[in-house]
Ligand SMILES: Nc1ncnc2c1ncn2[C@@H]1O[C@H](COP(=O)(O)OP(=O)(O)O)[C@@H](O)[C@H]1O
């Protein structure tokens with residue numbers, strides 16, 4: 131009998147990545163990738179095209195199940211026919227920052243939101259995008275009948291969407307990033323959706339972990355395949371990577387995130403930790419910055435080098451970059467909540483003004499935002515003693531080498547792989563067989579933090595905090 135494979139999709143900010151996996155051991159047999167359009171508002175149909183093209187490249191005749199993990203929070207607002215009424219506003223679009231502040235005030239402050247849904251809204255959170263649309267684009271708001279997240283909409287399209295009479299679905303992980311679904315009660319908060327939008331909207335049904343929500347539409351890219359609920363991209367990575375106690379995952383993609391699956395939900399009134407749910411039935415406290423791998427790209431462009439040249443420069447400088455500091459709020463920032471901020475270079479002197487120090491300051495500055503995230507997680511009781519690095523930015527030799535001297539913790543760089551897509555494939559196998567597979571990922575390269583690293587980390591973070599304010 132021919133092998134039945136499963137497919138996992140990561141539809142994240144910069145690209146769609148598809149892996150076709152052998153369900154017996156989780157090994158990748160084929161993969162493909164398609165770029166997404168630039169920008170913080172994107173027509174969801176561009177993601178659909180990217181998904182169909184990538185699936186067509188890998189071939190789906192032998193694919194028995196599929197799941198999509200997607201960038202979190204994006205607002206896909208649909209009309210009565212299920213067509214987007216406007217481009218999706220993405221997680222890194224900051225135009226709804228004022229709406230976020232208004233919503234926080236209206237419910238009675240940050241603590242009220244943390245208690246209600248585990249997360250204090252900032253511009254990334256879907257509810258704030260609904261408020262912005264209701265106020266700034268009343269005609270679009272008027273036409274809207276439903277709201278979905280990127281992975282919800284793509285999953286629905288795989289099943290044929292409105293034309294096939296499919297019911298939209300989501301999962302608890304991605305739903306927990308909307309601001310109108312509570313990990314504490316495992317239910318929607320229609321009152322909060324209405325507070326944000328001024329009226330109700332249809333929302334996708336929250337499927338159970340491992341549920342088969344339907345089949346691929348006969349004229350779609352995976353005809354007849356079992357379709358799993360999918361989840362948010364960080365939840366997908368958490369599904370793929372089995373963490374031991376004390377391990378925290380740090381993902382350096384377009385966003386920088388630090389998170390780990392936890393047994394209890396969190397409710398952080400400081401707003402630093404988002405109290406998400408995971409895709410298994412547990413929780414996923416997470417800190418997210420807007421400025422990660424792309425900061426490295428800007429550093430390389432400024433210095434006129436390619437990624438390898440950039441790494442070489444950064445690794446030639448001493449820890450602390452001679453006192454040169456970069457605060458990389460290049461797209462504003464989410465954690466801390468500074469949507470209008472820009473980047474700052476501080477501590478520049480004649481003595482430290484070298485290309486090597488600038489490269490090192492770029493790496494250290496980007497990592498300092500995540501190191502602050504590790505501290506914020508500790509403040510809500512989620513302690514970490516080792517960092518597992520994943521995402522495009524973890525492929526930088528400089529990042530991997532310098533990380534222990536910023537986190538002050540052991541760092542394990544996971545082998546380059548599409549962990550989000552692998553997590554989705556795992557969920558697809560779960561939906562296909564009824565049991566979560568016991569695939570193990572390879573674990574190897576640990577860089578142990580030395581006393582010198584811990585000292586350097588204290589200095590680097592103190593210098594950063596002085597400039598960041
Ligand atoms: N060797 C490298 N050095 C620095 N940055 C890298 C390297 N390889 C990939 N990247 C960056 O990683 C990012 C893509 O990472 P990825 O995790 O796929 O992001 P996303 O999931 O947000 O689409 C891009 O900005 C890319 O430039």
Ligand SMILES: O=C(CO)[C@@H](O)[C@H](O)COP(=O)(O)O
Pocket residue numbers: 142143144200201202203221254307362363364383384385386387404416418
């Ligand atoms: O908003 C968040 C997490 O809350 C981001 O992590 C997005 O989910 C986008 O992820 P990447 O494209 O950077 O992987």
